[in-house]
Amino acid sequence: MAQMEIEGKTFDVDGDGFLSTPEIWTDEVAMLFAKYDGIDIMTDKHWAVVKFIRKNFEEKGNAPMIRSICQETGVKLREIYELFPLGPARGACRVAGLPKPDGCV
């Protein structure tokens, strides 16, 4: 367990900076985590992606497939990599307060 401080607020995170207690996630946490990754403004598209990932996690306990993210939010595939430079896992899922997915991500 590690700690990460963003703008005076401290979070318990794993070594990769994923929230250790996903239940404390709020919109404010999302904005702070995004800022940490260099995303200064969360646009409507950022929010659509993050909210969908969060909803999937709360309902099914895991991160959604990229296909569902694109089809449900209407955001184009290549655009997602631009919105979240660290990609859907280390970028979008982390901002959505999920634990780190397994695998080569």
Place this chain on the structure above:
Amino acid sequence: MTVLTKTNIDKGLAILKNTQDSKLITNLNSCVHCGLCGESCIYYLTYKDPRYLPAQKVDLITSIYKRYCTFIGKNIPFLTNAKDLDEKNLKEMVDLFFGACTMCGRCNLHCSIGVDIAYLVRTGRMMLAEMGYIPDTIQSTVDASINTGNNMGITKEEFIDTLNWLEDDLKDEVNDEKARIPVDEKDKNILYTLNPREPKFFPLSISAMAKIFYAAKESWTISTSMYDITNYGYFTGNKEEASIIVKRLFDEMKNLNAKELILAECGHGSRAFRWEGPNYLKNKYDFKTITSVELIADYIKTGRIKVDKEKLKQRITLHDPCNLVRNGGIVNEQRYIINQIAKDFVEMTPHGIDNLCCGGGGGQLAMSEYNERRMAIGERKADQIKNTSAQIVITPCHNCVDQLIQINSYYKLNVQIKTLAEIVADAIILE
């Protein structure tokens, strides 16, 4: 973590006591402490801490070997630097073998007498696996593979939906309603594999390979029950689990009766299946298995696909994945391909078999407890990339891609990271 008992100590030591393994015994008895390996190791170069010297890692496992397997070590341990396999040394083994080595093998190359240091580290991991000391973070990826059939726990339904979605895209891309991504078809020429991160999060490389197969008019298929080329059992050192994963792909090859197995752009997966696999199964494959890198090079050489030589105008550099290049000997094919489509290709220094590891190998990406070290050792790769002034970094390994994406962001390199298939697919001229 497991409690250390005599029983699990004995399980770990059994690996060292295997007198059948002459390669192991030779390597355990050969280091002359010349120290040349130090300058080859990204951990040592980054931290300048003698603990991280490859020779020190060799020394740790050798000292335990001496204590339990040699006459002097058993009777007068201090004379020969023999050490007990106790809690303290176990902790050090976990930290050095799992947390401070990517098993990239660069030290092997620079060793004055050719000790296979990465093999000794892997042996150390095998001991830890026997004793129940594999870090949970990496074991969970193996568990996902064993329990769900792929290392990200993707359901069959989700996988099929994704391929259908990509097939629709392919039809648009090549402007042909008949273009397909064939699944579970028997008697094809090629069975193609994937790294699960492709269908889950990064499918552009699947689309790219589908377009390449389309252009080559290839007879191919993807299995929906066993497509995962990764094998984290290779990283954890658990031979039984690594063998189960290899066996599943082998069986699926038989089931679908394809002629060739094509390994996706995945360094460790290619190594685990192609080069280690026959040892795991104790069985020589009776089918051809090669990487997509070699296949694409062959398509271009034989004229099966045509590429636009003017396509890529930006400066390109190439990252050599350790398992594919230094440890697998696939050095020229990726360079041949890039030279066919890029006008401005600049090599990193060093490159080829002497290339520096990106820092994400050996299962490091999965072990978040060592994240800080992983980013620190990545600085050397960041500097290599910066020095080329390239705008695009190509690497034929999804694991390297992910580490490079993070390095790109962490060290503000402002480059694009792409697989080989992606740049080839963009340059294809359809007839």
